[in-house]
Amino acid sequence: MSQHKILAIVAVLAAAAPSAALAQAAKPAAAAPPTRAGLTAKLDSTFKGADTNSDGALTSAEIDAVQKRAADQAVAAVKSRLEEQFGKLDADKNGQLTRDEFLAAAPTAKASGAGDPTVKQLDADKDGKVTLAEYGTPMLAAFDRIDANKDGTLSAEERRAAESQGR
Incomplete structure (x- = not known):
């Protein structure tokens, strides 16, 4: 067999x-190895x-x-x-x-409440607002790190490399 x-x-x-x-098994208990x-x-x-x-x-x-x-x-x-x-x-x-x-029974949309922390994270000049430039900076920086040959396009090879490196 x-x-x-x-x-x-x-x-x-x-x-x-x-x-x-x-x-x-459905009862919560201390799980023994x-x-x-x-x-x-x-x-x-x-x-x-x-x-x-x-x-x-x-x-x-x-x-x-x-x-x-x-x-x-x-x-x-x-x-x-x-x-x-x-x-x-x-x-x-x-x-x-x-x-x-x-x-x-349909779910209702609720705000995550993440607006304030997001503004603090992205607001480079600390004016309490996020501009288009501030909004795009982290994603564009990540793109640029992955774009190894700096041609402005992420090839399949560059994407695989980024995935393997956890970027």
Whole structure:
């Protein structure tokens, strides 16, 4: 069996862990660092849960059953979240969403409050205002640092070099 198939089976088995384990994982707790022994115990447990005939090997049918259970659990979780969201949107609790109820969930734009720090950062002459020259200076300086051959154009090579250097 190829290593990719083994990894896929391990991933499926891990994803199909009992919902009690998932519920425990959802509780905020001090995260212990993962250990090989912990992983081995988890693998043993999920393998035994998938090996329904207890013969020490997984058949295609057993793996299919595990995948089906995992898919069913995922669908149920999504449906539950959708029902919860629908309940929040359905203001009059009549089981139907009106256009107004639906649109009420849309995010509202809020100012970030970053105007003052931005002015302080860009306002080179400290007059409390940002001119076009002050506004463009940081970006143009960054452009000029990246434009290695100073031809006024950022080539793909110059962009890659800048990305690799974190500029």
